[in-house]
Amino acid sequence: MKRALITGITGQDGSYLADLLLHKGYEVHGVVRRCSTFNTRRLDHIYRDPHDAGRRLFLHYGDVSDASRLVTLLAKVRPDEVYNLAAQSHVRVSFDEPENTGDITGMGTTRLLEAILMSRPETRYYQASSSEMFGATPPPQDESTPFHPRSPYGAAKVYSYWMTRNYREAHGMFTVNGILFNHESPRRGETFVTRKIARAAARIARGLENRVYLGNLDAIRDWGYAPEYVEGMWRMLQLDEPDDYVLATGVATTVREFAEHCFGHVALDWRDHVAHDSAYLRPSEVDALVGDSGKAEAAFGWTAQTRAGDLARIMVEAELKHLETAKAPLAAVPEQMGR
Ligand code: NAP
Numbered sequence: 001m002k003r004a005l006i007t008g009i010t011g012q013d014g015s016y017l018a019d020l021l022l023h024k025g026y027e028v029h030g031v032v033r034r035c036s037t038f039n040t041r042r043l044d045h046i047y048r049d050p051h052d053a054g055r056r057l058f059l060h061y062g063d064v065s066d067a068s069r070l071v072t073l074l075a076k077v078r079p080d081e082v083y084n085l086a087a088q089s090h091v092r093v094s095f096d097e098p099e100n101t102g103d104i105t106g107m108g109t110t111r112l113l114e115a116i117l118m119s120r121p122e123t124r125y126y127q128a129s130s131s132e133m134f135g136a137t138p139p140p141q142d143e144s145t146p147f148h149p150r151s152p153y154g155a156a157k158v159y160s161y162w163m164t165r166n167y168r169e170a171h172g173m174f175t176v177n178g179i180l181f182n183h184e185s186p187r188r189g190e191t192f193v194t195r196k197i198a199r200a201a202a203r204i205a206r207g208l209e210n211r212v213y214l215g216n217l218d219a220i221r222d223w224g225y226a227p228e229y230v231e232g233m234w235r236m237l238q239l240d241e242p243d244d245y246v247l248a249t250g251v252a253t254t255v256r257e258f259a260e261h262c263f264g265h266v267a268l269d270w271r272d273h274v275a276h277d278s279a280y281l282r283p284s285e286v287d288a289l290v291g292d293s294g295k296a297e298a299a300f301g302w303t304a305q306t307r308a309g310d311l312a313r314i315m316v317e318a319e320l321k322h323l324e325t326a327k328a329p330l331a332a333v334p335e336q337m338g339r
Pocket residue numbers: 007008009010011012013014031032033035039062063064065084085086087088089090104128129130131179180181182183184189
């Protein structure tokens with residue numbers, strides 16, 4: 001039985017990756033931050049009581065800011081594959097917390113790579129790199145496009161990208177960068193724009209609120225469906241040789257068009273319900289990200305299947321279902337936190 005360790009297992013991608021690896025018969029170990037509230041909501045459906053015989057999901061407290069903990073964890077688990085998905089992953093928040101973002105999204109990678117090098121260097125390593133690294137460089141973007149990050153988050157991911165390559169070149173480790181364009185799902189964090197819009201469209205359709213405040217509606221993103229992207233992560237670690245790959249749909253959609261899709265799905269006109277708030281603008285914006293994942297298709301046959309219109313439908317449907325089943329509809333995300 002193969003053994004995998006996932007940092008960021010409680011996040012959107014980590015939870016889908018855990019689903020996939022359990023389905024493939026892996027023993028899955030996840031690093032969870034100690035919180036005063038439960039942060040394992042996205043894992044509820046696969047969680048098994050520690051006393052159950054035969055369980056294959058194991059959660060361990062840890063933090064990528066804590067190097068000694070990563071060393072003891074790697075020595076204990078001795079995984080075949082490590083997926084480093086942990087990050088302060090919100091671009092707007094990275095302008096408020098540049099140092100913390102550098103520590104977690106940047107230095108966290110080095111701490112983890114070093115712990116692997118010390119304990120079991122033959123471990124295969126996946127780094128969650130990002131299209132945000134391309135920043136100001138115009139689309140289409142692929143593996144040879146120069147980086148020009150436009151946020152502390154993007155800069156931290158560029159650092160992690162190069163550290164991942166350096167451990168490959170310097171120490172001969174099997175390390176890969178998956179350069180993933182935006183990918184979304186009903187498990188997306190509530191303050192990312194697709195989830196924020198889908199959630200608002202559903203709540204407005206049910207009469208729970210009337211307006212959603214957004215920032216830049218002109219931004220262009222390449223939005224895919226998260227479960228397809230975690231399959232791509234896994235495939236990268238099954239190749240004969242380590243390399244770096246872009247995963248994207250290749251389709252450009254503006255924030256405005258995504259709002260049109262979501263509100264259209266509940267027969268509403270987005271213009272009646274979307275208002276502007278400059279609090280959601282970034283000090284420097286990434287205007288357009290549209291990826292070319294031809295290299296991944298050629299190397300391991302990966303292509304994105306779901307496009308923005310279908311994604312909007314999936315996300316709005318999930319929000320409507322949630323409202324039907326929730327005992328009391330959850331409160332709106334507080335404005336100050338709703339980045
Ligand atoms: P996410 O939902 O924000 O999940 C981030 C995960 O990192 C959460 O499990 C979070 O734990 C964990 N984390 C944060 N700080 C940590 C720390 N100090 N130590 C340990 N764990 C920590 O992000 P996602 O959308 O799943 O993305 C997964 C990865 O891919 C991230 O690295 C992200 O930057 C990158 N990425 C995402 C996209 C995308 O479109 N989704 C595109 C390109 C790259 P809590 O649950 O406790 O907060």
